[in-house]
Amino acid sequence: MHRHVLACLFASLLVPCGFAQDITDPRYGLTAGLFDAGEAIWNLTLVSTVQPPGPFVGVTNSDLAFRDNYVFQGNYNGIIIWDITDPAAPTLVKDYLCPASQSDVSVYGDLLFVSGEGLGGRLDCGTEGVRERVSHDRLRGIRIFDITDVTSPEYVANVQTCRGSHTHSVLKDPDDDENVYIYVSGSAPVRPEEELEGCSGLMPEEDPSTALFRIEVIKVPLSDPAQAAIVSSPRIFEDLEAPPRHGPSPADYEEAEKARAEGRFVVTVRGQPRILRDRQVSAYMRQWMSEEGREGEPSAQDSADFRAALPAFMAARNRARGITRNARRGPTQCHDITLYPEVGLAGGACGGYGLLLDITDPANPVRIQAVADSNFSYWHSATFSNDGTKVLFTDEWGGGGGPKCRPSDPMEWGANAIFTIDESSRMEFQSYYKLPAAQSNLENCVAHNGSLIPVPGRDLFIQSWYQGGISLMDWTDAQNPVEIAYHDRGAVNSERMQSGGSWSVYWYNGLIISSEIARGLDIFRLKPGAFLTENEIAASNTVQYDYFNAQGQPQYAWPATFTLARAYVDQLERGDGLDSEAVTGLRQGLDAAESESDAERKATLESLVPLLSGGSDTARLEALGDVLRQLAGS
Amino acid sequence: MQTASLRLPAILILLWSPGLLLAQGSMEELEALYWARQKEAMSHFTQADVDFMTGMIGHHAQALIMSRLAPANGASTAIRTLAARIINAQNDEIELMQNWLRDREQAVPQVHIDGLNLMMHGGGDHGHHMPGMLTQEQLEELSAAQGMEFDRLFLTYMIQHHAGAVTMVEDLFAVDGAAQDEAAYKLASSIHVDQITEIARMQQMLDDFANQSQ
Numbered sequence: 001m002h003r004h005v006l007a008c009l010f011a012s013l014l015v016p017c018g019f020a021q022d023i024t025d026p027r028y029g030l031t032a033g034l035f036d037a038g039e040a041i042w043n044l045t046l047v048s049t050v051q052p053p054g055p056f057v058g059v060t061n062s063d064l065a066f067r068d069n070y071v072f073q074g075n076y077n078g079i080i081i082w083d084i085t086d087p088a089a090p091t092l093v094k095d096y097l098c099p100a101s102q103s104d105v106s107v108y109g110d111l112l113f114v115s116g117e118g119l120g121g122r123l124d125c126g127t128e129g130v131r132e133r134v135s136h137d138r139l140r141g142i143r144i145f146d147i148t149d150v151t152s153p154e155y156v157a158n159v160q161t162c163r164g165s166h167t168h169s170v171l172k173d174p175d176d177d178e179n180v181y182i183y184v185s186g187s188a189p190v191r192p193e194e195e196l197e198g199c200s201g202l203m204p205e206e207d208p209s210t211a212l213f214r215i216e217v218i219k220v221p222l223s224d225p226a227q228a229a230i231v232s233s234p235r236i237f238e239d240l241e242a243p244p245r246h247g248p249s250p251a252d253y254e255e256a257e258k259a260r261a262e263g264r265f266v267v268t269v270r271g272q273p274r275i276l277r278d279r280q281v282s283a284y285m286r287q288w289m290s291e292e293g294r295e296g297e298p299s300a301q302d303s304a305d306f307r308a309a310l311p312a313f314m315a316a317r318n319r320a321r322g323i324t325r326n327a328r329r330g331p332t333q334c335h336d337i338t339l340y341p342e343v344g345l346a347g348g349a350c351g352g353y354g355l356l357l358d359i360t361d362p363a364n365p366v367r368i369q370a371v372a373d374s375n376f377s378y379w380h381s382a383t384f385s386n387d388g389t390k391v392l393f394t395d396e397w398g399g400g401g402g403p404k405c406r407p408s409d410p411m412e413w414g415a416n417a418i419f420t421i422d423e424s425s426r427m428e429f430q431s432y433y434k435l436p437a438a439q440s441n442l443e444n445c446v447a448h449n450g451s452l453i454p455v456p457g458r459d460l461f462i463q464s465w466y467q468g469g470i471s472l473m474d475w476t477d478a479q480n481p482v483e484i485a486y487h488d489r490g491a492v493n494s495e496r497m498q499s500g501g502s503w504s505v506y507w508y509n510g511l512i513i514s515s516e517i518a519r520g521l522d523i524f525r526l527k528p529g530a531f532l533t534e535n536e537i538a539a540s541n542t543v544q545y546d547y548f549n550a551q552g553q554p555q556y557a558w559p560a561t562f563t564l565a566r567a568y569v570d571q572l573e574r575g576d577g578l579d580s581e582a583v584t585g586l587r588q589g590l591d592a593a594e595s596e597s598d599a600e601r602k603a604t605l606e607s608l609v610p611l612l613s614g615g616s617d618t619a620r621l622e623a624l625g626d627v628l629r630q631l632a633g634s
Numbered sequence: 635m636q637t638a639s640l641r642l643p644a645i646l647i648l649l650w651s652p653g654l655l656l657a658q659g660s661m662e663e664l665e666a667l668y669w670a671r672q673k674e675a676m677s678h679f680t681q682a683d684v685d686f687m688t689g690m691i692g693h694h695a696q697a698l699i700m701s702r703l704a705p706a707n708g709a710s711t712a713i714r715t716l717a718a719r720i721i722n723a724q725n726d727e728i729e730l731m732q733n734w735l736r737d738r739e740q741a742v743p744q745v746h747i748d749g750l751n752l753m754m755h756g757g758g759d760h761g762h763h764m765p766g767m768l769t770q771e772q773l774e775e776l777s778a779a780q781g782m783e784f785d786r787l788f789l790t791y792m793i794q795h796h797a798g799a800v801t802m803v804e805d806l807f808a809v810d811g812a813a814q815d816e817a818a819y820k821l822a823s824s825i826h827v828d829q830i831t832e833i834a835r836m837q838q839m840l841d842d843f844a845n846q847s848q
Contacts, residue, residue, distance in 0.1 A: 119814055291763050375715075
């Protein structure tokens with residue numbers, strides 16, 4: 001954004017390149033309330049809001065998936081299934097109590113997949129939680145349900161993983177109709193080996209099968225989903241950072257023995273002896289004394305006690321160093337991976353990096369490139385443009401529980417970052433986009449989930465910002481993303497911050513459907529206006545999905561229709577891509593042709609093609625020309 | 635919170651029948667159920683969760699002391715950005731942790747910072763013995779450093795400090811029944827992953843400094 005560039009001129013401020021958020025926006029200062037909060041809406045129509053069924057009220061609503069006319073809404077207490085045949089009055093099909101956070105959901109065919117990460121999820125779906133640190137009742141991983149009868153999902157399988165599943169992504173390989181693959185993401189600490197065999201949180205040198213620095217890929221045979229199992233654990237982070245390594249020689253051991261005999265301080269670091277230098281001894285002793293609350297100069301007693309405490313002191317210190325060393329190798333997991341099989345790419349949002357992966361071989365993704373950004377705290381999720389030439393990553397700064405859209409919060413923090421992808425699959429940064437309205441300190445707000453809206457010739461992204469509401473961003477121009485619609489409510493609680501707002505919002509067959517953490521399910525439609533015409537909306541609605549999972553991005557195409565042609569004409573007019581005379585001629589011609597017989601229609605449409613020769617927006621003119629020719633049948 | 639859930643006043647249990655709920659449950663009743671469940675969810679925690687919150691408030695407070703030094707000690711732009719983000723993030727998390735304790739009727743430590751001195755009131759004697767905490771000598775050393783030396787020391791000590799926070803989360807998760815509370819799990823997990831990510835970033839910055847000065 002231009003104003004971002006301006007703000008960067010004031011680099012001497014405490015927060016470099018910061019730009020305060022807009023407090024003149026109608027979304028700032030809305031009254032608080034659970035079901036009666038103040039609302040602001042622009043270029044959208046709120047079609048309906050339904051509250052969760054009783055057992056799910058007051059428990060976090062999470063992600064969404066779609067199939068046919070059904071919405072599958074995750075909730076930390078299970079899954080809620082809605083029928084949205086009448087979007088103005090969604091009906092509850094099934095509420096399935098089966099607690100686990102975050103209950104991220106995906107569908108494929110007759111299967112429903114649900115993520116479990118939290119410590120209280122049970123294999124038997126019980127609501128009592130799991131109190132023990134090690135328990136064979138605990139589920140952390142993927143649950144699989146058969147939804148042949150959506151009114152009665154059947155729980156058919158679990159796949160347990162070492163770090164549970166914060167999110168997951170379902171991959172339908174275009175060349176494999178017998179299986180689907182699930183990429184499991186999640187950065188929670190590794191569970192104990194006593195609970196799940198083979199789980200190790202050690203460094204790769206110490207345990208090559210460590211659960212760190214890898215993702216899990218589950219293969220699900222569609223004919224027998226109960227056989228779903230992990231098929232590979234690709235190390236897509238390998239060599240992001242190579243730590244220096246050096247082992248001790250026999251002479252080193254000899255020297256250590258000698259030092260021990262002399263009464264010097266010798267410690268063991270990762271199984272190897274190391275003689276402490278005097279300076280280290282003194283520094284460590286001071287630190288140990290400080291931790292123990294001992295004061296003054298070290299006495300002989302302090303020194304003797306320190307010698308006794310040294311192994312434990314060094315173990316704690318080494319553990320901290322191990323964490324540092326781990327971190328140095330790059331991320332140990334991803335938060336989310338968006339798979340785009342039609343272009344053979346995936347976008348991995350992984351710790352401090354955004355990754356571009358080649359997924360041509362579904363079980364063995366390969367990293368193509370990794371980008372980092374000093375303004376990004378935590379890479380959360382990715383979405384590609386439909387043509388695969390751009391990708392946007394979100395930064396869930398603070399994990400979604402913080403109010404990061406206050407007037408003083410910088411516009412580059414907790415934002416989206418937009419990259420172009422060139423022909424050799426290299427990503428290049430273009431711009432940031434953050435919700436352009438300030439929010440109060442009672443509203444958790446940061447970039448979160450969203451999806452494309454298939455308006456032809458443009459890249460539109462509808463996105464959740466938690467209690468910042470939902471925002472529709474036009475990122476056709478990667479360097480200048482702009483907002484063209486929004487909806488927002490005031491805070492859930494007027495006294496202190498309480499988690500709420502839109503977790504996910506996705507476009508599904510003409511509807512914009514939002515999972516509201518505290519309030520339920522909202523359904524919106526686009527409203528025509530200066531930035532989006534009725535024809536553009538109608539053209540987007542010619543795209544129809546049978547099912548939709550945001551983390552498995554589908555490629556869409558528009559059937560050649562009069563609506564599509566009119567949408568392009570509207571865009572040429574808005575962007576001054578064609579003179580007004582040609583625009584009028586095209587509109588009249590399209591109206592005439594639509595009501596004509598086949599032969600007349602062909603002649604009329606072909607007569608319109610020459611009108612396209614004078615314009616400047618070549619790509620759009622070519623697209624329109626193609627539609628005219630297809631409609632003409634020539 | 636998952637374990638929440640099924641122990642509520644009898645009058646609210648009536649609202650659970652889905653058909654009954656949507657057809658007949660008024661918005662007032664729904665709202666009452668919402669707040670009742672929020673309150674009920676606050677009863678599932680362990681002493682380990684309380685100790686974690688209390689200790690982490692002190693731990694975070696020291697990060698504020700360290701980060702506030704950056705502008706006056708001639709830190710580079712990159713370090714000042716980092717320090718500003720740490721202040722923003724850890725201030726918010728301190729407030730979240732204080733709210734968490736208050737909601738559960740536990741003692742709430744108040745943070746008072748005077749230069750390099752951290753005083754905690756009202757939350758017991760926590761904060762000074764947490765893993766990764768800098769000693770007063772280390773704080774004074776950092777406070778005396780200027781320019782590039784400050785940058786190097788800030789990164790070194792903040793990595794140490796963050797690694798301690800990561801250890802605290804892992805220790806919490808290793809206690810029976812801990813981090814079952816949804817808010818505690820979310821907060822602890824966020825601290826875990828954010829600080830691991832930030833350690834990696836700081837390590838990279840430190841490596842870059844080393845390369846530049848060679």
